[in-house]
Amino acid sequence: QKKSFNSLLPEIQEVIKAVMEKDCISSCQADELGILWQYRHYLYDYSNLLPWILQGQINWDFSHLSEIYDLLGLWKKLDPMQSLELLLPQYSDTHVREFACRCLQDMPTDELIDFLPQLIQALKFESYHGSALAKLLLEQACKSIRFAHQLFWLLKGAAQDQGYKRRYELMFVALVSVAGDALYQEFKKQEEMVKCLTQTSERVQVAKDKDNTLKRELQTVYELFHDKGDVLMPYNPGISVCGLDLKSCSYFTSNAVPLKLVFKNSKEHADPVYSMFKVGDDLRQDMLTLQMIRIMDRLWLKQGLDLKMITFSCLATGPKKGMVEIVTESDTLRKIQVSSGVTGSFKDRPIKEWLQKHNPTELEYQKAVENFTRSCAGYCVATYVLGICDRHNDNIMLKQSGHMFHIDFNKFLGDAQMFGNIKRDRVPFVLTSDMAYVINNGEKQNNNFQEFVDMCCQAFNILRKNTNLFLNLFALLSKSGIPGIHKDAARYIQRVLLPGQTSVQASAIFTRYSDIVYTFFHPLLRDEQEAQKENLGIQKFRESQVQLVPQGSPFGQVKLSLEYKKSTLMIMVMHAKDLPGGSTLPSPYVKIYLLPDPDKQTKRKTKIVKDSTHPTYNEVIEYKMSDNDMRMKTLQVSVWDHDRLGENNLIGAVYIKLRNINLTGDNVQWYNLDRIQVTDASMLA
Structure with a gap:
């Protein structure tokens, strides 16, 4: 019988609420x-507690199963993404796993395909071959050709695991049976094409005359199309190709000598299809990284945050071989920088000039800058959370439309390259001065970069709200054999997502981790100081004085986040903008009081940002106090x-009566600064 949570004793409620705040791999007493x-x-009413509740049942013998199954019958369905947790090996009961599959049926097939690698690994944890999960996968394959193609190639890869080979072979046979003969024949054509490309790649790798070897060996692929007709691309069955443009095919000069293939599109007048085929590298890490980035982007879009993310298709077609989609109209940052001369990598203008070249009108250029800023924010957060290492200007690319994206993910989860005892990757993600130059539109500092920081923090906190999803996805891959995936992979993700921190605290920590304001952006500001030293004729006021100036004076703005939670007032000083300059640029810092405060016990300060009219702080200041006491205060x-060398000078101030603000949630707002400093609390009544 269902009962009300509010009827429980307060101390019991507190225990349960504490468990609700834990992620799925934390421990419970x-x-x-x-x-x-x-x-x-x-x-x-708290469906997300089901996994914890099931762990609380110690006895799973026959006499207690009826209680568990009754509970599952009454429990409302979990969110499909959360139900993935019930497919982990610790939930081995058939009825529990059937419940998880019923929840997954509510997810659209086009979304479920994003989780297919983990679902295939979860088959290892089933008690029987004919499990509910196996049936779910086959049913979805009947609904979607794209799902069936992905399932086909992932099953081929999973069958390399000798311990579970029999189960995956049975799934493979079942898929071919339900897919029908036409799709089976298509799979055979794709396998034959991959076999020919593998042979070609291996021979080109060892050949001295690689150019002639490539042309000779690709004749086999050319003849395949002549004999078999159109073939669907293995990594994207939505693309049909009818041949190879042999003259345009070539190879890359990296160690694995990947093939650059140009396929003829089956659609008349459609663009060619550019792909890379590689033998010698395990592409499963790249597949996993791109999968996670796609899932992140889907989560951001659901929250209304469009970071203009670009990913590309990547498919491991066998052990240490596979195909990768080539994104057209794009270049590496190295190529863009070198186009400005030998010292291009040390200049700030190459990216901006390259974008202007390909976006000649002002409207096109501004759109490209927006695409660049947003995609840069997305990849900064994604590469930080996934611990992507070995980032340099050869594996960061830029489309002519301004979209930035990363390639080559053979180092992740913090697996940094080492030079002796020194890590090559010494920053959490890559944000160089020439990137900041584009984001801030080059010539003078403004609030563009502050908006970039805010987007990074918003994206990061959206991922934090979905921590359990990422922990479950990595936990399900624990026995996949993917290089770099180990039993502590989920622990790494848990650690970087900052468990136990509020959104405000996490934003401050993320900004401090990245050091994006000082390490990368501030050197740019120093280079531009001379262009910004305008004497606005603003008289400076001494800190010891009380000054009153009419409201509306142009003294800039300050952005604050205010929240009251668990008897704590949290104030995050985010940014200031449009601060007045003088003969020299200001070096601003922010000072906070809770008035009345005759003894100055509540005085707090931020760091000093040198020579900036648009400083970013993202620092959190906390005060422990009761709700009643807090509402009697005015925030200065x-x-x-x-x-x-002298006294500090007042730029501007704002006074906020806390009783007038709803602080139950995160309250973020820009506040106008005025030239007013109040030291007499009676003036604030």
């Missing part, structure tokens, strides 16, 4: 799990210009 099982009938936020 035995007494906590016992409470969840004991009071399970009070928790039907003042911005000061630091003077190393």
